[in-house]
Amino acid sequence: MDWNRVEGNWKQVKGKVKEQWGKLTDDDLDRIAGKRDQLEGKIQERYGIEKDRARRDIDDWYGRQGW
Template sequence: MDKDRIEGLAKQVKGAVKDLAGKVTGDAKLQAEGKAEKAEGKVQNAVGGAKDAVRDATK
């Protein structure tokens, strides 16, 4: 598993927590940061998946 996939998953979780905390507290800025971080994590996870696929295909 590529480190980008691990880091991406961690960002998704962290973003989900921020998003939820923003919803609960009514903090729109925190909620927006959480949504952005979740999206960034999804992209990073996808990049890591692509790297894994390339690595597996070249073996």
Template sequence: MDRDIIEGKWTEIKGRVREAYGELTDDEIEEARGNRQKLEGLIQQRAGKTKDEAREAVDSMLDKV
């Protein structure tokens, strides 16, 4: 998904991230604003996911937006 699209739909994406990964703080989520790699890294670190699992999680969220 194009970075412009991610940034444009950030509010909706942010809500989905909060639902799926409650262990992430609002500040952490906001820090990743529109940056897919940063978001994947946060999910990987805080949720204990592998790189592939984090990528799949982000793909899944973006498919629903």
């Protein structure tokens, strides 16, 4: 599954995102709406990490999903 499909299935995927990054609120997830760059930015903001780290964390999470 490529990221476009994540965006298209965001309502189903956001539960998995919330399991991984529990500091993200439902409002955050609604605003992100599957946009990867917004997800990176919000993870960076909520967890106080640099953008490269957020990107790696998303890549790791994405790779572990059984799409």
